[in-house]
Amino acid sequence: MKKWLNVLEQNKRLQAIVIAVYIVITFISLYLAQKSVVAFLLLLSSLLFLHFTTFSHRVKWVIGIVVLSVLLPLAASQGEAYQSYMEVATLVGIYIAMALGLNIVVGLAGLLDLGFVAFFAIGAYTYGIFATTQANNFMPFGQYPLSGESFWVFLIIGCIVAAIFGILLGIPVLRVKGDYLAIVTLGFGEIIRIIFNNLDKPVNITNGAMGLASVQPPKLFGLEFMYPSQFYYVVLVILLFTIFVVRRLEYSKIGRAWKAVRENEIAAQAMGIPLVRTKLMAFAVGASFSGMMGVVFAAKQTFVDPTSFTLLESITILVMVILGGMGSVPGVILGAALVTILNLQVLTELTNWLNQLSLSGVVSIPDALSPAKMQRFIFGVILILFALYRPQGLLPAKNPRFDEKELKSGATNMVDGKEGAKDVYFNG
Structure with missing residues (x-):
């Protein structure tokens, strides 16, 4: 087996044949078996195999874009499970973009952030307030809700607003690090959530715990985006842009400065790296990606409330970064995709399958160990196993x-x- 892998590694033509055959087989499998989660995951895993090939970056990008933009939607569109597949793929893209943003803060700059979901909430509320009638309560001019065409402008606005709050978070935490930094960022995340939860008095800005309903969906050339299959392409374009920017930053001057600060702040400062500007840049850039995806999330869900931005969400995003490999862009992408698909699809399908076996009398499962209650337990066990056997991440x-x-x-x-x-x- 090892000898065959060595031959495959040295022969690009053989790699191309194997990848092409694998993509064709998994495409046909998903095309014919529309409700097969396995076929859906196998087609997605072709991107992971593509990563390990020796093709140039340009070839990998072209093949990956073709698989994501053409083959995956086409194969999944032939049955009633189409929108559910696209929903999962869309959420995977949203979480990957947020994980890449957090990777800049945690993986590259070495700043532990436990309140990262706050920037996601800021982006969501930035669009949600003005895309509903809520803005009429405090805006002295203009007519609200704004039309769906404003969504594309709010992608930039949400990015900028989240970056500003990232800088505001960074200013008071410049002198703390490690555990104390984690505590401060944890407090920031909870403060933002509580503010949104209570900002319905004396002026009703966020509608408090009731949330913002009937958020205007995006529009482009008169076409209204209402289905996951439409949002999938929006998220895909933003995700490709995010990956491109993060990769360029990683090997840029500021990227090397982040890594120097991560390894040793004193040595970095002695070499002339401005600590304040470098840390603030990490917080701002990381927050901007999260804020942008917050706008997309609000438009896709058409509803925003504080319960979507809890501490558990921040921990989940941090788990994606650590599981994939801190500082590794391919690793973070894999970690975010794996955790999201496990939570949304694999464990859910496993739970439904076990419930059906229990209802049909094939197996007898006590109520205390019902699959629905054990889903988070199974997820926790999987994370522990990964931590034990891959402590540096899946792709270090x-x-x-x-x-x-x-x-x-x-x-x-x-x-x-x-x-x-x-x-x-x-x-x-």
């Missing part, structure tokens, strides 16, 4: 190494998967 971050001779000669080639690079990675 890799630090670049440089060739000393090439550095002295003026060449600064760094291995990041690009063609022509001669250096090698080592696990960090």
Whole structure:
């Protein structure tokens, strides 16, 4: 088996054949078996196999975009489970974008943030307030709700507002780190949720615990976005943009500064890295992605209330980052996708299957151990197993190494998967 894998690794043509055959088989399986969760997951897993190939980044991007934008929707659209598949895929994209934002703060800059869902809530309420009649309670001008065309503008507004709050969070926590930083960010997340929950007096801005209902769906050229299959493409475009920006930042000057601060703040400051600006930039950039996805979430759900932005959501996003591999963009993408699909689809389907067996008398399950009650327990056991056997994450971050001779000669080639690079990675 190992010998075959070595041959496969060295032969790009053989890799192309294997990937093509796998994608075709899983596409046909999902096309014919519309309610098969296994077929849906197998087609998605082709992206993971694509990651381990030796193709250039450009080829991987093209194949991945074709699978996500054409093959997956086409294969899933032939049955009644189409919208449920697209709902799962849309939520996966939303959580991946948020996890990538948190990865900048936690994975690259080394700043433990337990209140990251607050920026998600800020983005959701930024659009929800003005896309409903709620803004009439305090706005002295304008007519509300705003039309669905304003959604595209609010993607930028939500991004900017969340970034501003990220800076406001960063200012008071510049002198704390570790456990104390976690406590401060935890408090920030709870404060934001409580404010939204109680901001219905004396001026009704957020409608308090009742939430904001009938949020205007997006519109584009007269087409109203109401179904998950439509939001899927919106999320896909934003996600691709997010991945591109994060990858560019990772190897930029600011990305190297974040990593230096993560490893040793004193040494980083001694090398001339401005700690205040570097940390604030991490909070702002990470929050902006979450705020943008908050706008999408509010428009998709057409309802926003404080119960969607609890501490558990922040912990779940942090679990995605840690499970995938802190500081690793492919790892965070895999971790977020895995956790979301486990919660939304795999464990739900397993619970339904066990319930059917219990109702049909095939197995006898006590009420105290009913599948519905044990779903979170099973999820916890899975996380413990991953933590024990993959403590650095599913796809750990890799630090670049440089060739000393090439550095002295003026060449600064760094291995990041690009063609022509001669250096090698080592696990960090």
